[in-house]
Amino acid sequence: MIEILSETPLATVQDLGRFGLLNQGVGTSGAMDPLALAAGNLLLGNEADAAAIEVQVFPFAVRFHEPCAFAVTGADCAARLQDQPVLPWWAGQAAAGDSLTLRRPEGGTWRGSRAYVCVAGGFAVPPVLGSRSTQLRGAFGGHEGRALRQGDRLAAGAPGTGNRPTGFGLVPPAFAMPLQREGCTAVRVLPAAEYERFTKAAHEALWSAEWKITPHSDRYGYRLAGPSLRPTAPIELRSHGIVPGVIQIPHGGQPIVQMRDAQPSGGYPKIGTVIEADLWRLGQAPIGSRIRFVACTWDEAVAAFEETERWAARVRRLAALHAERGT
Amino acid sequence: MPIAEAEQIAAWLAGTDIEFLELRSADGCLTLRRQGNDVAISREGAPAPQEAAREITVTAPSVGVFLHRHPLRDAPLVRPGDTVPAGQILGLLCIGPLLLPVAAPRAGTVARMWAAHEEVVGFGSPLVELLATEGTGDHGH
Amino acid sequence: MTLGEASTSLLGSTALLFEAPGETDLPTQQRIWVLAAEAETWPEVREAVPGINNLMIAFRRPPAKLDDILERLRSCWATVAPMPLHGRVIELPVTYGGPDGPHLPDVVAHTRLSIDDIVAIHSEPLYPVYALGSHPGYCYLGGMDPRIATPRRKVPVLSIPGGSVSIGGSQTGVSASAGPSGWNTIGRTSACFFDPVRDPPALLRPGDAIRFRVSEVIR
């Protein structure tokens, strides 16, 4: 059993998402940084999509009521197991009674905003409609369909001391697959249906401006601040399916990027969509930071998707090789 | 040495002419002394340490790229002069996406880094020189 | 009748959007449902999601080549016949106006109709379920009288309760659970629109129909 010690809000149980139910009105949910969640699981020998806790407000602390292997990935939050530091993107072994504390991510060489606490076997919350991720709007999935609260107790799928080594880690994908433009995190974007209905100035601004992530940004969507993007004429659309990554431009002209808890349909004009392979970069971009959009082609988007797949496959393979040799 | 064993020895001793027995081991010193028909048992910690430090060269457990600092951190994991407990991570070996720890085999002071940050090393390459302080146990009498 | 060409556009590398030409009407929507059922059998398609006059095709993984799937969509659209209507009719009692219909005055202001007219016009038709979306169990309904069409709100409301009946543009709908909305809430009903342990979890599916029964009007 793992007990939530902190009162910090907005931590949720997530996996890689719930798919195939958009036509029931059910969005995908899932980790804002799916690479970090998958990496933490792979360090522990779990399936990549095992459930973990996504932490977005710090400090955050849990107590292990039994021995359990764990991994902390995502933002560097100076984790500590009791008084021992735990390196970022690292697997460790907790003893019964140990507490794991995550602090607010600070500078360093890469600043993330969300950390993942993974445990051996994943968190054993019941799967709902094929996933263990929390569907906040539908109030199901995850732990009782809600964010975690102090005192909540979650079971690990495979607690104990196991025979798989811990005490090793991974190079974060921000280093393995860096993407920056002029010092900002960059994300690649494919133009969407209404792209051509925006002004030339809007097009230029979209690709050249720095977009600040405003405090009104969360798992549902990121509201960005920057130049106002205007259509050449008012656009009224009929509702249609949308996916995480869609950049909508409401009347005010300030973009909203749909994120993992976004509703699966919408009707605001879409200027573009952040490609799937780069959503994790956005998921880790802290409030107040600036990002840039980079135009890309379909072939580049496919290549980027395959690159992240290869990265995960390599992590899985090398972690397994290391585990096999033991420590 | 477990108490049960010490008592067993004391029982044997009681049936002999031996007045005094001192057993020394890495764990400490056990003294058995006849006092009439009884045998008194006393124990001490490990013998007083040789104060001289011992040099230990920490070597690479595998092929890899030696890192002085974690990729997410600006500061090195340790610096020469740092005192470290046994098990402390002194550096990392980067193998593709993997990071394997290079840990201090015992407590001591970091004397120098043999391998540079981001140097490619092989199994057995010297990485860190540690001055291990022996006998860090209690010195009581 | 359809005028002009259907269009397709990308939703990143995750999905593509097929938009049927012409006005929103039931026959077009009936063809969208058939196209959705067909597309869901294609190996690269994770899910086909009907919208209003459109269809989103979500990929299992981004296919290396798009031309093939685009061609299949076009040729399939050219041949599909409307799906016959044989859905269920669900009757929902609605309390119009008051605290549960806070934007009814905005609809009044925009349409220049009286509350009674708006309620009468809104509760008159049999609304076919065009599509599900927005949030678990939510239905987009066709068939709203254009006289009560009211644009989406400039500033979305952070949370409206489950069961809220609302108008957004030329559409009407009922929220299945509490959450934010950019539509104009004119009343409220109660029903369990979504239950994750039910199969399928949503109460309604495209092709079903809703009738709003006026249970109370608060002026």
Add this chain to the structure above:
Amino acid sequence: MFRTVLIANRGEVALRIQRACRTLGLRTIAVHSTEDAEAPHVRHADAAFCIGPAPARRSYLDQTAILFATEVSGAEAIHPGYGFLSENAGFARRVEAAGLTFIGPASASIATMGDKIAARNAMREAGISCVPGSDGPLPDEAAAAMELALRIGYPVLIKATAGGGGRGMRVVAGPSDLAPALALTKEEARQAFGNDAVYLEKLLEHPRHVEIQVLADHHGHAVWLGSRDCSLQRRHQKVLEEAPAPGIDEGIIAEMGERCAAACRRTGYRGLGTFEFLVEDGRFYFIEMNTRLQVEHCVTEMITGIDLVQWQIRVAQGEKLDLAQRDIRCTGHAFESRINAEHPGTFAPSPGRVAAWDLPGGPGVRVDTHVSQGSVISRHYDSLIAKLVVHGSTRADTLARLQLALDEMRVGGIATNLDLHRAIVRDPDFVAGGVDIHHLERRLAEGGLR
């Protein structure tokens, strides 16, 4: 297409592969144990990585260590050489899974050929006959084995499915010995290989060991490159090889060669491979296929003039084999003496420092070795220190060159089997050609060849 090859081996074969890579303009990465830090394969490589301590289990056989070195070095292909991991299907599978090129056949081919029964079945389907025997693992009932053994005719051989290289075999002379021998072999196999499946085979009394070298590409082309005779063996270890196999009708060899090449095409085999046969009374019986480069590949290189290792790498790069069967001409004769650091009487390894090292020379003489004066022969690895290969126009001429070369070669500081080789090449039966696989052991037992 790969540009950098990691050579997961040591000794002469690592050097041989390095040479082939160089001729193709490829970068070479060496891996080595702490013991081999000064070895020539380390010195000559473009980059070298120490992967573990001396015992091969923790270095040359440590798959994790080798794959880690591949990651760090950026190598895109792995050449396993012979021995060590060269026929480990699991290793080949891992190399493939890593998106790297395993310079050798597909892991599935290695797995099939590594399973004796599966290999026999594959060959039978390709029209290649095997030694008569059970066509699968023996059932547990002794009665069935008895009946089968009678049908095949005694003496018979019990072999572990997972065995090889002489391990997990037992000869049964008559019916009364069968049941206990079966039980014993199964128990040994279970302990040695974790698999107690055994099969039965007719024991041939005077067979020769003849093998056919093949080379296949990824495009469905396969050729065979003549025969080799490796009958001179001690404890199933080859001592001296020659090409072509003497005294066998060329037409029969050609027919077997064609069948082997056809089997490669049929099974989608690619790379170098060797079909090993027992030959008795002019009949070929398939025993196993080696899915790798072999120690004795040099004799084939000498008679065909083809750089086999270079071709092995080229087909691994996806290159089309532009050698047609008619382009392959075998000219002359070649021998290879395996010079080992071992004690003449006991055959026990003789590790130590090489104090003197004089190599022979002259026309048609080739020495593949990693040793030089001052080298230290480790007790941790096999005792092969040099391959003395000679080529000449006829078998008699070549044998004369081999005799001379062996006489010229001087090794000091360690014991070697040079004298054994000197005696073999003067043995009348060997000089006559066509001795069987028991010849060497028989002579040694008689106290000959001293």
